[in-house]
Amino acid sequence: MNWTIICCIIGILSGTSSAIFLLSLDYVSQLQSQFSWIYLFLPIGGLFIGYMYFIGPKEASDGNNIILKEFKNGNSKISILMAPMVYLGTLITHLLGGSAGREGTAVQMSTSIADQFSRFVNFNSTDRKILLCIGISGGFASVFGTPIAGAIFALEILTFQKFPYKFIIPSFITAFIAHFCCTYLWNVGHSEYHLFSHTPITINNLLLIILASISFGFAAQLFAFFANLFSTFAKAITQNNVIKPVIGGLILVVLYTAFNCKAYYGLGLKGIETSFFIPLRDMNFLIKILLTTFTLAFGFKGGEVTPLFYIGATLGNYLFQWIPLPLDLLAALGFVAVFAGATHSVFASSAMAFELFGIEHLHYFIIACFIANLFSGKRGIYESQDSFMQKIKFPSIEKLFKLRN
Numbered sequence: 130m131n132w133t134i135i136c137c138i139i140g141i142l143s144g145t146s147s148a149i150f151l152l153s154l155d156y157v158s159q160l161q162s163q164f165s166w167i168y169l170f171l172p173i174g175g176l177f178i179g180y181m182y183f184i185g186p187k188e189a190s191d192g193n194n195i196i197l198k199e200f201k202n203g204n205s206k207i208s209i210l211m212a213p214m215v216y217l218g219t220l221i222t223h224l225l226g227g228s229a230g231r232e233g234t235a236v237q238m239s240t241s242i243a244d245q246f247s248r249f250v251n252f253n254s255t256d257r258k259i260l261l262c263i264g265i266s267g268g269f270a271s272v273f274g275t276p277i278a279g280a281i282f283a284l285e286i287l288t289f290q291k292f293p294y295k296f297i298i299p300s301f302i303t304a305f306i307a308h309f310c311c312t313y314l315w316n317v318g319h320s321e322y323h324l325f326s327h328t329p330i331t332i333n334n335l336l337l338i339i340l341a342s343i344s345f346g347f348a349a350q351l352f353a354f355f356a357n358l359f360s361t362f363a364k365a366i367t368q369n370n371v372i373k374p375v376i377g378g379l380i381l382v383v384l385y386t387a388f389n390c391k392a393y394y395g396l397g398l399k400g401i402e403t404s405f406f407i408p409l410r411d412m413n414f415l416i417k418i419l420l421t422t423f424t425l426a427f428g429f430k431g432g433e434v435t436p437l438f439y440i441g442a443t444l445g446n447y448l449f450q451w452i453p454l455p456l457d458l459l460a461a462l463g464f465v466a467v468f469a470g471a472t473h474s475v476f477a478s479s480a481m482a483f484e485l486f487g488i489e490h491l492h493y494f495i496i497a498c499f500i501a502n503l504f505s506g507k508r509g510i511y512e513s514q515d516s517f518m519q520k521i522k523f524p525s526i527e528k529l530f531k532l533r534n
Contacts, residue, residue, distance in 0.1 A: 135246065136263055136302040143239035143267030143303065144310025148317045150216060150235060151272065157224040158395055168226035168385050168394075175374030178218045179428055183371045185214050190370065190428075193233050196240050197513035200261050200287050203254055211241040218430030225378075226385065226394040228420035229431025231272055236432075239268030239307070255293070262287055262296050263303035270304035271311035273434075274319030275484040280304035282477035286514050320398060322405065322464075324486050326455030328493070335496070337452050338462065341445065342497040345463050346504025348444050349470025352418050352437065353508040359426035370428060377427020384420075393420050397439035404446040404460045414444040433510045434468060441467030461486050462497045469498035470505030473514065 161167055186208040188195045192215070199207060219234040243264030247257050262283045270279025280301040288296060311317050328334055367373050384390060392400060393416055400413060421436040445463030449456045461482070469478035475498045482494035 132259070132299050133302065135260075136299050137306055139239075139243045139246070139260075139263055140267050140303045140306025141310050141314075142242050143235075143264070144271045144307040144312075145315065146212065146238045146242060147235045147268060147271035147307065148311045148315035150219075150231070150238065151311070151317050152315075153216075153220055154223060154231060157220050161224050161226055161394060165391065167224065169382055171225045171227065171378035171381050172375045173378075174221045174225045174227075175376075175378035175427070175429065176371065178221055178430060179371035179374045181214055181218065182428070185210050189214050192430075193236055193511055194513045196236070196261055196265065197287065197511060199244075200258055201513070203257055206247055207241045207244040209241055209245055212238040215430055219432075222424070222429040222431050223395045226391075227381070227424045227429045227431065228393050228395065228397075228417065228436060229424055229429060229433075230396060230421075230435035230437075231432050232269060232434035233432030234430065235272035236265050236268035239271075240264030243267070255295075258287070259296055259299050263299050266300040266304040267307035271307040273481070274308060274312060275481050276301075276304040276308040277484055278477050278481035279308070281480050282472075282474055285474045285477050286472065286511060320401070322402075322461065322485050324457050324461055324490065326457050328455055328458055328490060330492065334454065334493075337454050338493050338497055339500055341448050341452050341454070341459060341462060342466055342500035343504050344444065344448060345441060345466035345497065346470045346501035348414060348418070348440055348463075349437070349467045349501060350504065350506040350508075351415075352422060352433070352440065352467075352471050353506060353510060355418055355422040356426060356433075356510065357508065359423045363426050363428075374428035377423065377429065380427075381420075381424065390416070390420065393417055396435045398435075401439050401442045401464070404442040405457045407446075408449055408456060409443065409446050410450065412447060414440045414447065417443070433471065437468045437471050437510075438464050441465065458490065458493070461490075462493065465494055466497040466501035470501040471510050473502060473505070473509045475499055475502050 182190045189208060189211045195207065215234045215237045222229050240261055243260050247260055252260060266280045266283035269282050270276040283300050284296055363373055366376055397417060417436055417440050441463030442460040445459035446456065449459050452459065465478045465482045469475050478498040479495045483491050
């Protein structure tokens with residue numbers, strides 16, 4: 130078995146699928162911005178998504194968690210239908226103004242494509258796990274344009290407790306090929322961010338960054354808390370997964386009509402860019418947490434990572450009122466640290482900081498990701514993930530509520 134050839138094929142397929150997805154997502158996002166009233170069709174879109182997942186393979190509704198479950202247990206193959214289903218579901222969600230991301234879609238598409246190799250080649254259990262790992266790395270790397278972070282992200286969320294060395298090279302090969310395929314073969318660009326401030330290493334700055342990072346950790350914990358809360362709420366309303374997104378769509382229509390929520394539609398890329406340069410005094414991060422967790426809990430499709438970037442960047446911007454650090458540095462720290470806390474992926478988040486913001490402030494980013502992870506609680510956005518956060522006891526929002534009650 131030649132893993133180099135397999136990685137090249139999966140990398141090309143992952144990069145191509147991400148390129149098609151990103152181009153499609155850009156198109157529907159433009160349509161959504163042109164027709165501000167289109168959010169009124171959210172219940173109809175929810176009905177379509179709910180019915181599509183009802184008639185499709187049952188495990189597809191688990192999203193990224195089915196990949197983690199298969200990595201642990203390996204009981205069945207991931208259906209190829211998962212790719213077109215999450216692709217269509219995400220485009221509908223974004224077209225109609227749902228607050229969601231893109232990482233989950235790219236990863237699920239890439240991994241479902243990669244796992245089809247196990248239908249034709251007799252992989253043993255370890256090789257099958259490598260296949261799932263490179264599926265994740267290819268999808269993540271190509272959708273964000275961060276191959277190093279993509280490779281490490283796959284390794285970190287899948288194999289944190291046992292880090293097999295034979296996973297490393299295939300993960301990196303696939304990530305870089307997928308990235309180059311998406312970026313250079315298909316000429317699909319990615320968001321670019323720049324830090325113009327220069328912050329020296331001092332004790333005072335370190336203490337301020339630790340203080341900000343604790344806030345980022347609690348923001349990640351808050352995201353996981355509301356994701357669980359709204360998921361429980363949605364199940365309490367109805368167990369029917371076809372009707373659930375219809376009800377969620379109706380509630381969102383009421384909220385969007387009553388309040389001006391246009392700034393929180395979709396990925397929120399403009400909000401992320403703005404947070405690096407213009408001080409904002411609104412608690413945009415909290416609204417994004419509520420809308421994203423609600424949208425996904427009621428069955429609409431997409432990812433969590435780009436909204437987490439938005440939440441972190443706007444929270445860092447908000448903290449600028451009290452923490453005397455450069456605005457762009459605070460936004461950048463929040464960008465990666467909230468992601469680190471919500472996914473329990475310190476190394477991947479630090480690598481992403483290096484790829485997006487350069488090496489000058491990398492020491493600050495590593496500290497921020499580590500501290501945010503410590504204060505993010507045990508629960509992350511991936512229910513089936515094993516991480517060291519499950520092994521330690523630390524303050525959680527659930528415990529704070531119990532103490533108050």
